[in-house]
Amino acid sequence: xxxxxxxxxxxxxxxxxxxxxxxxxxxxxxxxxxxxxxxxxxxxxxxxxxxxxxxxxxxxxxxxxxxxxxxxxxxxxxxxxxxxxxxxxxxxxxxxxxxxxxxxxxxxxxxxxxxxxxxxxxxxxxxxxxxxxxxxxxxxxxxxxxxxxxxxxxxxxxxxxxxxxxxxxxxxxxxxxxxxxxxxxxxxxxxxxxxxxxxxxxxxxxxxxxxxxxxxxxxxxxxxxxxxxxxxxxxxxxxxxxxxxxxxxxxxxxxxxxxxxxxxxxxxxxxxxxxxxxxxxxxxxxxxxxxxxxxxxxxxxxxxxxxxxxxxxxxxxxxxxxxxxxxxxxxxxxxxxxxxxxxxxxxxxxxxxxxxxxxxxxxxxxxxxxx
Amino acid sequence: xxxxxxxxxxxxxxxxxxxxxxxxxxxxxxxxxxxxxxxxxxxxxxxxxxxxxxxxxxxxxxxxxxxxxxxxxxxxxxxxxxxxxxxxxxxxxxxxxxxxxxxxxxxxxxxxxxxxxxxxxxxxxxxxxxxxxxxxxxxxxxxxxxxxxxxxxxxxxxxxxxxxxxxxxxxxxxxxxxxxxxxxxxxxxxxxxxxxxxxxxxxxxxxxxxxxxxxxxxxxxxxxxxxxxxxxxxxxxxxxxxxxxxxxxxxxxxxxxxxxxxxxxxxxxxxxxxxxxxxxxxxxxxxxxxxxxxxxxxxxxxxxxxxxxxxxxxxxxxxxxxxxxx
Numbered sequence: 001x002x003x004x005x006x007x008x009x010x011x012x013x014x015x016x017x018x019x020x021x022x023x024x025x026x027x028x029x030x031x032x033x034x035x036x037x038x039x040x041x042x043x044x045x046x047x048x049x050x051x052x053x054x055x056x057x058x059x060x061x062x063x064x065x066x067x068x069x070x071x072x073x074x075x076x077x078x079x080x081x082x083x084x085x086x087x088x089x090x091x092x093x094x095x096x097x098x099x100x101x102x103x104x105x106x107x108x109x110x111x112x113x114x115x116x117x118x119x120x121x122x123x124x125x126x127x128x129x130x131x132x133x134x135x136x137x138x139x140x141x142x143x144x145x146x147x148x149x150x151x152x153x154x155x156x157x158x159x160x161x162x163x164x165x166x167x168x169x170x171x172x173x174x175x176x177x178x179x180x181x182x183x184x185x186x187x188x189x190x191x192x193x194x195x196x197x198x199x200x201x202x203x204x205x206x207x208x209x210x211x212x213x214x215x216x217x218x219x220x221x222x223x224x225x226x227x228x229x230x231x232x233x234x235x236x237x238x239x240x241x242x243x244x245x246x247x248x249x250x251x252x253x254x255x256x257x258x259x260x261x262x263x264x265x266x267x268x269x270x271x272x273x274x275x276x277x278x279x280x281x282x283x284x285x286x287x288x289x290x291x292x293x294x295x296x297x298x299x300x301x302x303x304x305x306x307x308x309x310x311x312x313x314x315x316x317x318x319x320x321x322x323x324x325x326x327x328x329x330x331x332x333x334x335x336x337x338x339x340x341x342x343x344x345x346x347x348x349x350x351x352x353x354x355x356x357x358x359x360x361x362x363x364x365x366x367x368x369x370x371x
Numbered sequence: 372x373x374x375x376x377x378x379x380x381x382x383x384x385x386x387x388x389x390x391x392x393x394x395x396x397x398x399x400x401x402x403x404x405x406x407x408x409x410x411x412x413x414x415x416x417x418x419x420x421x422x423x424x425x426x427x428x429x430x431x432x433x434x435x436x437x438x439x440x441x442x443x444x445x446x447x448x449x450x451x452x453x454x455x456x457x458x459x460x461x462x463x464x465x466x467x468x469x470x471x472x473x474x475x476x477x478x479x480x481x482x483x484x485x486x487x488x489x490x491x492x493x494x495x496x497x498x499x500x501x502x503x504x505x506x507x508x509x510x511x512x513x514x515x516x517x518x519x520x521x522x523x524x525x526x527x528x529x530x531x532x533x534x535x536x537x538x539x540x541x542x543x544x545x546x547x548x549x550x551x552x553x554x555x556x557x558x559x560x561x562x563x564x565x566x567x568x569x570x571x572x573x574x575x576x577x578x579x580x581x582x583x584x585x586x587x588x589x590x591x592x593x594x595x596x597x598x599x600x601x602x603x604x605x606x607x608x609x610x611x612x613x614x615x616x617x618x619x620x621x622x623x624x625x626x627x628x629x630x631x632x633x634x635x636x637x638x639x640x641x642x643x644x645x646x647x648x649x650x651x652x653x654x655x656x657x658x659x660x661x662x663x664x665x666x667x668x669x670x671x672x673x674x675x676x677x678x679x680x681x682x683x684x685x686x687x688x689x690x691x692x693x694x695x696x697x
Contacts, residue, residue, distance in 0.1 A: 150435075
């Protein structure tokens with residue numbers, strides 16, 4: 001057998017598919033425009049709403065960690081450094097849309113009407129923290145990675161089935177894109193052209209595993225292409241870019257254009273959760289470098305340069321946020337615990353007869369321990 | 372009244388409820404044009420359209436996860452998993468989400484979905500097609516696990532499962548899909564859930580079983596009757612939550628109990644039933660509770676499956692043993 005000459009020259013073969021992944025960013029790390037800006041960049045009210053959400057989220061985050069450190073909250077997952085991603089998502093979604101989150105999207109949730117007290121209750125070990133008074137159809141925080149992505153596809157399927165101009169949005173981290181359920185849902189969304197937006201919060205770390213060890217893919221956005229849907233990368237620390245691209249994705253879904261995936265490039269400035277110690281696997285210098293790119297300062301500098309904002313307003317906002325967070329924390333700390341029997345009360349619509357004796361057993365034990 | 376076999380009864384129940392409630396959507400692999408590999412969904416796509424009978428991509432976790440999302444929006448998805456051997460990727464969804472959604476959100480979101488799957492051995496199927504892991508689902512709080520044993524039961528229980536406001540795993544004993552025909556009135560009447568069904572009354576021994584094994588159990592009861600032993604036969608039907616009252620009342624009457632199931636013995640649902648009897652009915656017993664079950668082995672390929680599945684003779688032998696006590 002001769003190995004000298006290939007039978008077919010690759011160049012002669014027809015290219016049957018070709019893909020590209022685009023990256024969008026408008027502001028540099030100091031908040032200066034690097035290209036012509038989209039419309040929102042000249043809408044001070046819209047920018048201030050984003051900024052307010054980001055500051056509030058960070059203030060909430062600090063308080064949550066303080067509560068955890070003082071034994072007043074359970075394990076908590078911070079959103080530090082990723083606030084622009086979630087503020088932008090909250091701004092582009094409509095109340096009738098459905099958010100299917102993982103566990104860092106406080107900015108989005110708060111903009112949608114979830115209360116900080118509810119979020120504190122959740123991390124403080126109380127199921128009532130998932131009974132959102134505001135967005136009644138939003139899913140609660142999802143802990144098992146990527147398992148919520150099919151839920152969002154199912155929600156989108158229901159919306160499409162009923163012909164409603166609504167959109168389901170799900171958020172997950174870089175690690176989630178290694179899981180089957182992410183791909184299964186993205187693939188199905190493509191087949192059925194569902195009104196679904198998949199938002200990857202690529203914060204570079206899945207607990208201790210860096211992005212480079214998560215996948216050999218150049219981008220996570222290209223995984224969407226494998227599922228037959230569009231995928232793009234966005235600077236996740238640039239609130240203007242996130243707003244611009246997420247609103248395009250949500251509009252497209254709402255208008256029958258089908259699903260898309262947005263990969264937000266951001267950075268987890270915090271530990272994975274309060275139960276994690278990132279110094280075991282991550283160098284301090286790396287974190288320091290990324291503080292230079294953090295989103296709040298960047299948007300503030302842009303707004304100040306445009307004279308949409310000043311330091312006095314900033315101080316007032318910080319104070320308001322601190323006050324709101326303190327009030328929510330107090331409300332949380334003052335919330336009486338649920339009755340132990342409540343663990344039976346939402347298991348089924350009606351408690352099956354066979355479980356009544358267990359409920360009674362618990363209620364009796366509780367009375368005895370109080371007596 | 373039409374005579375239907377079990378799989379036809381499943382089909383009739385699906386068709387009835389799809390016609391009655393436009394929120395009912397059937398989804399799964401090959402459920403559309405093909406009508407399902409066992410033909411449980413045959414004709415439904417033709418009648419109700421592609422929007423309501425969805426052929427999904429080949430992804431079981433997706434099928435369960437989609438159903439959770441659809442159910443949260445008020446649809447009533449009835450998802451088919453082609454064989455129980457392929458159901459395990461759905462366990463994450465059923466355990467972490469479907470069974471918990473109501474509880475997690477204090478009733479704000481609910482999950483009225485049905486996950487249907489043919490299960491069990493005895494049809495000479497390929498590897499991974501014959502297992503009985505119903506007790507795995509029966510361990511999960513918040514789920515219902517329902518197993519019909521006849522066409523009429525399949526019709527009524529499936530309607531009840533679809534109408535139930537909480538998630539139901541509905542396991543269909545495929546060995547008896549076409550074993551018998553029964554008159555089933557297609558009138559949309561459901562049967563109650565969370566209750567056992569007493570198929571036959573007797574005073575000497577209580578035989579407890581479900582699904583296909585009731586066929587052998589009833590045959591054993593016939594044989595025992597000829598020997599002068601009156602067996603009460605209980606169809607558990609709803610394995611979760613389980614109606615222990617009916618079983619305990621029967622055992623209080625007979626003083627003897629033999630539990631028959633196809634699943635492996637250890638941690639099978641028979642263990643739970645035996646424990647309930649030990650806790651609440653020990654003093655009524657004349658004899659130790661016996662279990663006639665599959666062995667704690669890997670389900671053998673089909674040449675040996677007949678040795679694995681409990682047969683009439685094993686059931687009769689166990690009853691003769693408990694009858695030695697008085």
